[in-house]
Amino acid sequence: MRALRALAAGLALGLAAAGAAEIAPGERRSGYDDMGPQTRAMQDDDSANPGMFWVLDGQALWSRKEGAAQKSCADCHGGAEAGMKGVSARHPAIDAARAKPVDIEERINICRAGRQQAAPLARESKELLALTAYIARQSRGQPVSIALDAQTRSFIAQGAAIWNRRQGQLNLSCANCHDDNWGRKLAGAGVPQAHPTGYPVYRLEWQTLGSLQRRLRNCMTGMRAEAYEYGSEEFAALELYLMARAQGMAMDAPGVRP
């Protein structure tokens, strides 16, 4: 009996260790790498990728004067092609005033409120998605470059803790699927490694473009866990962890996903 219990404990330990197994850098695959040829062709062709509608809308918003300051993004930042190159690849980043990580959506709203003196844009609003997509497009091909330093360390650890924590009615962690079972099938869908390089993405199931947080909320609902609020600190930490985990991989937003 005791031997059996020891064996069970050993097995449980072994499983826990497997659960903590990170994907080796050489084995990392983006969502794009895992897609079928038709969906890839759709993403690659700017005249077939519906995400380009948001990029074009974002381009128009970039030079529109807004708020009490009557300033456009372009008035301060110039052309986005040069000024925003690589910016999405290094977000979430620590905002000095808040001493906390902010994702690109939040970063845009900091400029909306502080620099343009305009009302912040709602999460998943057409305008915020458009600006996010336009800025992300300027990082296409750029390697994910999260600052890995004393300031980000504790937030990345917080994100990693969320990633590895079992939660929800199904008692699953993100790692259970994305670290331990990537490449396998969940019902009809392939389980990807969950690298956020293509976000915001045009998801065919949504029939629209959505943010990384929308995607994460989908997974949390699937786990039957209570999804974190849009713009929450938990999501900022989780996004930061995901990007740090994808460090060095090429950005390919706006992606197309099934």
Next chain:
Amino acid sequence: MARALINVPAKAARGEIIEIKTLIQHPMETGFRVGYNGAMIPRDIISNFVCAYNGVEIFRAELSSAIASNPFLTFTTVAAESGEITFKWTGDNGFEAIETAGITVA
């Protein structure tokens, strides 16, 4: 105004088969969905698409509720002569979008 993305080769050899791709921004609301308030969301779709090459219709499509949002249509034609290819989408609520693309055939 709805945005449309058109992909037509700028140049082609006479007699060559060319591929034309069109993507248009549209919600394609089916008319079968119920909104958060419990009321049906009225249908709002593109119902017709016509492509003409120097005024001559070369392709037509009838779209229905079952077509996904932002419809992508691709088809081929023979590059006969230089000129203009026009694209016209029409649908519910007086929806209309028109685009043109030039082609040089040598």
